Amino acid sequence: MAYLFEFRVFFWNSYLFYRMFFYKAKDASRSARLLVVFYYRMETFMEYTTQMDAARKGIITKELLRVAEKENMEPEELRGYVAEGKAIIPANKKHTCIDPSGIGSMLKTKINVNLGTSRDWTDLDMEMEKVKNAVDMGAEAIMDLSSFGKTQEFRRKLTSECPAVIGTVPIYDAVVYYHKALKEITAKEWIDVVRMHAEDGVDFMTIHCGINKETAKRFKTNKRLTNIVSRGGSIIFAWMEMTGEENPFYEYYDEILDICREYDVTMSLGDACRPGCLKDASDISQIQELITLGELTTRAWEKDVQVMVEGPGHMPLDQIAANMKIQQTICKGAPFYVLGPLVTDIAPGYDHITAAIGGAIAATYGASFLCYVTPAEHLRLPDVNDVKEGIIASKIAAHAADIAKGIKGARDWDDAMSTARKKLDWEEMFNLAIDPQKARDYRASAKPEKEDTCSMCGNFCAVKNMNRILDGEIVSIYDE
Numbered sequence: 001m002a003y004l005f006e007f008r009v010f011f012w013n014s015y016l017f018y019r020m021f022f023y024k025a026k027d028a029s030r031s032a033r034l035l036v037v038f039y040y041r042m043e044t045f046m047e048y049t050t051q052m053d054a055a056r057k058g059i060i061t062k063e064l065l066r067v068a069e070k071e072n073m074e075p076e077e078l079r080g081y082v083a084e085g086k087a088i089i090p091a092n093k094k095h096t097c098i099d100p101s102g103i104g105s106m107l108k109t110k111i112n113v114n115l116g117t118s119r120d121w122t123d124l125d126m127e128m129e130k131v132k133n134a135v136d137m138g139a140e141a142i143m144d145l146s147s148f149g150k151t152q153e154f155r156r157k158l159t160s161e162c163p164a165v166i167g168t169v170p171i172y173d174a175v176v177y178y179h180k181a182l183k184e185i186t187a188k189e190w191i192d193v194v195r196m197h198a199e200d201g202v203d204f205m206t207i208h209c210g211i212n213k214e215t216a217k218r219f220k221t222n223k224r225l226t227n228i229v230s231r232g233g234s235i236i237f238a239w240m241e242m243t244g245e246e247n248p249f250y251e252y253y254d255e256i257l258d259i260c261r262e263y264d265v266t267m268s269l270g271d272a273c274r275p276g277c278l279k280d281a282s283d284i285s286q287i288q289e290l291i292t293l294g295e296l297t298t299r300a301w302e303k304d305v306q307v308m309v310e311g312p313g314h315m316p317l318d319q320i321a322a323n324m325k326i327q328q329t330i331c332k333g334a335p336f337y338v339l340g341p342l343v344t345d346i347a348p349g350y351d352h353i354t355a356a357i358g359g360a361i362a363a364t365y366g367a368s369f370l371c372y373v374t375p376a377e378h379l380r381l382p383d384v385n386d387v388k389e390g391i392i393a394s395k396i397a398a399h400a401a402d403i404a405k406g407i408k409g410a411r412d413w414d415d416a417m418s419t420a421r422k423k424l425d426w427e428e429m430f431n432l433a434i435d436p437q438k439a440r441d442y443r444a445s446a447k448p449e450k451e452d453t454c455s456m457c458g459n460f461c462a463v464k465n466m467n468r469i470l471d472g473e474i475v476s477i478y479d480e
């Protein structure tokens, strides 16, 4: 299989360079052209740093080919999006077991699952079980947010065993790694942790570089109801306040880009000022930071570093579409990674639902990556069941958006389910359900008198009665 895959990569590159040369030198002999094609392909195939760099050089990498296959898209079309920065393929060169996924609004909406240890929860085996379940349930990305214990051991385990895209937030890890007070961590040490995560094979990193001194000043002038709710944002803001220094992730941004370029780490530009309640949505701090993120996106692209931009947060339903449009404009089409948005603040215990509502709307209007939210949000670290509930809710939101935005083939699943429903084919309905076991358990918990219907309507089953009447049968209901 691997041999076949390499051949296909070779084929696509050869085809592209043949075309490139053919158009440049129409009068050259065929054999000379082929020779140059071969030489050119060998040269360029080896010489690229990031997926974006490769795409800009016209190279179809094996990761791009795999993503095109998963997306049912022509590799050349996808290459164009990656070259422009409108789609990304996070794939650290050291994460060799990765099955890559693409992220971009023209692709299927992807979901991310947050996991990791905390001071109150240090069970690595439990976290690995959540990872396995998440991958089995179709999560394309895992973010390791560990902030306590053996963080590097867990991170390396992920990048050596897990095929999903792996993301981290180095700022959390720095506090654990250096074992010293926040104020004592130097700018150089913050950057060193970014390098360490890159070397460990992490595919994307959330870097809170948008909250610079200018944004912090605006934040302090324009009061908020819930201040800064981003964990990383609050850490770096506190560090800036205590040291009086500029945000090192902003000040040494070029150095971070060099690290990302070397390992092909995708920058996930963190939104320290994402609104933490409906009242703070779309306020000055959020928009000020977004403008900075737009500038930082351009600077990353100048170094061929792949970028996505993180977004809200808590947000009233009627503001979501406009926020997606603003981000797409300011960040020039870079993929948008949203954390929710949660469309109401009053539902602790049900925030997987409030986030799924917002996520479906966000993805319909431009977001391409949804960070899952579990029922445990705002309450505690999620357990295995919370993780499952969060994933299902996010997958539903992503799928609903894919149908709405017309992703090729997205509705086929729904049509197959509806066909099974029309036939009252219960086994097929279970097989097609997003959570087959739950569907099976529900039906089994209230068996109907008539096997082909369900206990909701029994004899009054509209589906059954319509099938029968259209087949020319008598439908009596009363005495059946």
Ligand code: SF4
Pocket: 453, 454, 455, 456, 457, 458, 460, 461, 462, 463, 464
């Ligand atoms: S009994 Fe009612 S709910 Fe159940 S399958 Fe028939 S129409 Fe649907």
